[in-house]
Amino acid sequence: MEERKIAVKTEGLKKEYRLGVISGGTLQRDIQSFWARMRKKEDPNTKVNSERHNKNEKFVALDGINLTVYKGERVGIIGKNGAGKSTLLKLISRITSPTEGSIGINGRVSSMLEVGTGFHGELTGRENIYLNGAILGMSKAEVDSKIDKIIEFSEIEKFIDTPAKRYSSGMYVKLAFSVAAHLDSEIMIMDEVLAVGDLAFQKKCLDKMGDVSREEGRTILYVSHNMDTIRRLCDRCIVLEKGKIIYDGDVEKAILCYEKC
Amino acid sequence: MKEKFDTLITAKKNPFKLNIRETVKYKDLIWLFVQRDFKTKYKQTILGPLWFIIQPLLTTFIFTIVFGQIARLSTDGVPQFLFYLAGNVPWLFFSACLTHTSSTFYSNARLFGKVYFPRIVSPISTVITCFFNFLIQFVMFLLIDIVFILIGASAKITLYALLFPLLILQLGLLGMSVGIIISSLTVKYRDLQVLVGFGVQLLMYLSPVVYSVSSIPNSTLRNIILLNPVTPSIEFLRIGFLGSGSTPWIYLAISFCVTLVLAFFSVVVFNKTERNFIDKI
Numbered sequence: 193m194e195e196r197k198i199a200v201k202t203e204g205l206k207k208e209y210r211l212g213v214i215s216g217g218t219l220q221r222d223i224q225s226f227w228a229r230m231r232k233k234e235d236p237n238t239k240v241n242s243e244r245h246n247k248n249e250k251f252v253a254l255d256g257i258n259l260t261v262y263k264g265e266r267v268g269i270i271g272k273n274g275a276g277k278s279t280l281l282k283l284i285s286r287i288t289s290p291t292e293g294s295i296g297i298n299g300r301v302s303s304m305l306e307v308g309t310g311f312h313g314e315l316t317g318r319e320n321i322y323l324n325g326a327i328l329g330m331s332k333a334e335v336d337s338k339i340d341k342i343i344e345f346s347e348i349e350k351f352i353d354t355p356a357k358r359y360s361s362g363m364y365v366k367l368a369f370s371v372a373a374h375l376d377s378e379i380m381i382m383d384e385v386l387a388v389g390d391l392a393f394q395k396k397c398l399d400k401m402g403d404v405s406r407e408e409g410r411t412i413l414y415v416s417h418n419m420d421t422i423r424r425l426c427d428r429c430i431v432l433e434k435g436k437i438i439y440d441g442d443v444e445k446a447i448l449c450y451e452k453c
Numbered sequence: 454m455k456e457k458f459d460t461l462i463t464a465k466k467n468p469f470k471l472n473i474r475e476t477v478k479y480k481d482l483i484w485l486f487v488q489r490d491f492k493t494k495y496k497q498t499i500l501g502p503l504w505f506i507i508q509p510l511l512t513t514f515i516f517t518i519v520f521g522q523i524a525r526l527s528t529d530g531v532p533q534f535l536f537y538l539a540g541n542v543p544w545l546f547f548s549a550c551l552t553h554t555s556s557t558f559y560s561n562a563r564l565f566g567k568v569y570f571p572r573i574v575s576p577i578s579t580v581i582t583c584f585f586n587f588l589i590q591f592v593m594f595l596l597i598d599i600v601f602i603l604i605g606a607s608a609k610i611t612l613y614a615l616l617f618p619l620l621i622l623q624l625g626l627l628g629m630s631v632g633i634i635i636s637s638l639t640v641k642y643r644d645l646q647v648l649v650g651f652g653v654q655l656l657m658y659l660s661p662v663v664y665s666v667s668s669i670p671n672s673t674l675r676n677i678i679l680l681n682p683v684t685p686s687i688e689f690l691r692i693g694f695l696g697s698g699s700t701p702w703i704y705l706a707i708s709f710c711v712t713l714v715l716a717f718f719s720v721v722v723f724n725k726t727e728r729n730f731i732d733k734i
Contacts, residue, residue: 198456209732222641286462286569289728296458301569309567314493323489326482327568 196262199411204293205257253279255435264409268426275432299378308368313357346370486578527668529697540662546587550628555635572727614693620686630719637726682708
């Protein structure tokens, strides 16, 4: 068997959050904690108010994730709320950094954790395509070469030179998704983005995504609570629970595992 | 890890690293942010881009009344309106760079929380927007300056005017560095953000905007004002475009050194902040 190229690989990935209010709340406490750390002593603020969910209680959102995704795989990530799905995507898309462990990435990553990131209401649809495209990592030349396809895909040709603030929410989503669907990056990260928009458009987007993935060997990491879209798009699925991977493999078995737990 | 990767994300990062190559890749984004800021600023206003020059003209007009006519501060023989305008235009550039970059993390939190691009793109595009703003205002100043010179007012353009690009670079870099440091510190403590608003206003009175350094009677006070890193550049601009005043070169050198140190410091603080700020803001 030929050796498959790795797209994303995580090793011992861990992310901790502190519970309660961030920082000591006062500069004095922060300085105390800092001074204690400098002398390698115990943080004097750790023990205070330990009854309540206090600032120094740690919450482990991701607990040692070892995951290897190969080029061209379409991986669904499922799990209950708070299982760490979004945190994983945030770490891979470099929005925040891990507490421990490392992530290796081959190729350009585009993350769609929200539809229409960076859209500006005062700009027209066309201007927003350029802006949104650039935010997602496209150069102006790339957008130039694709703008006609993007507009056609969005089904809102008529309104493309109207300011986006006058759009209905459906039009907004369609435009935003069209930009994302035409990205050239090797790795696509999507978090629940398809939950919005009508069924027909959802299907159109999924098919488009699946097609590019199959034809160009694009890697997709997709988080959703909608099992139908997972079935339609993915060829591998992992189940997260409490920051750990509890199942990795076949889509149907993963969904079964998720429904049981 | 054993394998080789294009990008490797780890828990620690070198704080002195300025990711220039990656930032250059996003030059189109910088440019689009600048365009967005220009296009949206005066949408649905009647006067539109005229606002760019109305603001400095109005403030200069008020300065002329208050400091020129009422307080009668010396302007080294230069027509008052011209004198205040020459101080006001570069000052507005500096203060805009500072105040606008100082809210980088805070006002972009939503965007930064959803998508990755080198965060430094935001303050850079802000400063470029401020620069174009300034350029428009400066051309206006230059035209007024030339008109005054032609009708025989006591002002002249000297060879020092050639320092213009260097002085503007210093003011922009200084404003951006201080702004970035403030924005990094305000991720946790919002106090500084409150301070910025009126702090900049107060700083204006410690800079030679409505007076000239040569008119300060007390020599200790004069030296303190000269150590303000904004002072030498504004003074040298006046020497260049009005032919008034004189400032020892050493103070210009000091202000450049201070600027470079602050710029270096701001890179370190920014790098440290950008990695995890989204968990803290």
